Amino acid sequence: MALSSMTGFARSHGHSGPYTFEWELKSVNAKGLDIRLRLPPGWDDVEPQLRKRATEVLARGTVYANLTVKRASAAQVVRVNEDVLASVLKVAGDLSARTGAAAPTVDGLLALKGVIEVVEPDSDEAEEQAARGAVLAAFETVLASVVEMRRREGAALGQILGQRLEEIERLAARADAAPGRKPEAIRARLAEQVAVLLETSDRFDPDRLSQEALMIAAKADIREELDRIASHVVQARDLLRKGGAVGRRLDFLAQEFNREVNTTCSKANDIELTNTGLEMKNVVEQFREQVQNLE
Structure with a gap:
C-alpha cells in the first residue's frame, strides 16, 4: 500500500x-x-x-x-386563495342585499389583500x-x-523519512567508531583520573578505585543503545515499505529513537561522541516532525 x-x-x-x-x-x-x-x-x-x-x-x-x-x-405561480375569496363574496353579497349597493367588480376583488397569492412552484x-x-x-x-x-504527499514524505533514517544510521556508525568509546581509550582516561586521585590523597584504596573504574566503564558503554537504534531503523524502513496507515507506529518508533539517543548522549564520555549524539538527536527530531504528517 x-x-x-x-x-x-x-x-x-x-x-x-x-x-x-x-x-x-x-x-x-x-x-x-x-x-x-x-x-x-x-x-x-x-x-x-x-x-x-x-x-x-x-x-x-x-x-x-x-x-x-x-x-x-423558476417562474412564480399566481393563484387565487379560494377560501379568502369565498369569504369576501359572502360578505359582499350580504352587504349588497342589506344596502342595495352594487356587487364588487373583479378588479376590486383582486385588489383585496389575501385574495391573490404569488407562490413558488411546487x-x-x-x-x-x-x-x-x-x-x-x-x-x-x-x-x-x-x-x-x-x-502524492505521502510518497514525498516517504522519501524524506528514508533520508532521515540513512542519516541516523550513518551517525550511529560514526558513534560506534568513535575513538573515545574504545576500551583502551576508556581505560587510559580512567587510569589518568585514578592517578590524579592517588596523588592528591593516600586514603584511596587502589583496588577499590579499580573496581569503581570498571563499573563506570561498563555504564559508559553504548553498545546496547546502538543495537536498538539499528533495530528501530530496520523496523521503520519495513513500515515505510509496507505503507498504509503507519503514522502512529512510526511516531512510536520516533519516540524510541529519541529515548536511545538521549541515553547515548548521557553516556558519552568525550566531546566527539557527545557532538555525534546531539547531531543524531536533531535528525531524530526532524524524523518525528515529518512522521506527524503521515496517516
Whole structure:
C-alpha cells in the first residue's frame, strides 16, 4: 500500500436539473479520524452515506466537507386563495342585499389583500432525487481527489523519512567508531583520573578505585543503545515499505529513537561522541516532525 499524508484539498462543481452545487473538502493532521460535514438545510438525509464513504477510504485526519446547493429561480405561480375569496363574496353579497349597493367588480376583488397569492412552484421530487444522486457522485470524485493528493504527499514524505533514517544510521556508525568509546581509550582516561586521585590523597584504596573504574566503564558503554537504534531503523524502513496507515507506529518508533539517543548522549564520555549524539538527536527530531504528517 502507498503512504498517505493527512493533508489534502479538493473542490468540485456540478449541476442537476435546476440545481447547482459545489463540494469543498479539506483534510488536516489529527490523532484520529474526524469528519465534519456542513450541509445546506434539507440535505441532512445524505449525511450517513457521505460519512460512511469517507470512513471507508480515510484512516486519520480531520476532514472538513462543505456542500453548497442552489436552485435556479423558476417562474412564480399566481393563484387565487379560494377560501379568502369565498369569504369576501359572502360578505359582499350580504352587504349588497342589506344596502342595495352594487356587487364588487373583479378588479376590486383582486385588489383585496389575501385574495391573490404569488407562490413558488411546487418542487419536483424526481428532480430532487436526481440532484441528490449527482451530489453523492460528486462527493466520490472530490474525495478521490483528496485521497490522491494525500498519497502524492505521502510518497514525498516517504522519501524524506528514508533520508532521515540513512542519516541516523550513518551517525550511529560514526558513534560506534568513535575513538573515545574504545576500551583502551576508556581505560587510559580512567587510569589518568585514578592517578590524579592517588596523588592528591593516600586514603584511596587502589583496588577499590579499580573496581569503581570498571563499573563506570561498563555504564559508559553504548553498545546496547546502538543495537536498538539499528533495530528501530530496520523496523521503520519495513513500515515505510509496507505503507498504509503507519503514522502512529512510526511516531512510536520516533519516540524510541529519541529515548536511545538521549541515553547515548548521557553516556558519552568525550566531546566527539557527545557532538555525534546531539547531531543524531536533531535528525531524530526532524524524523518525528515529518512522521506527524503521515496517516
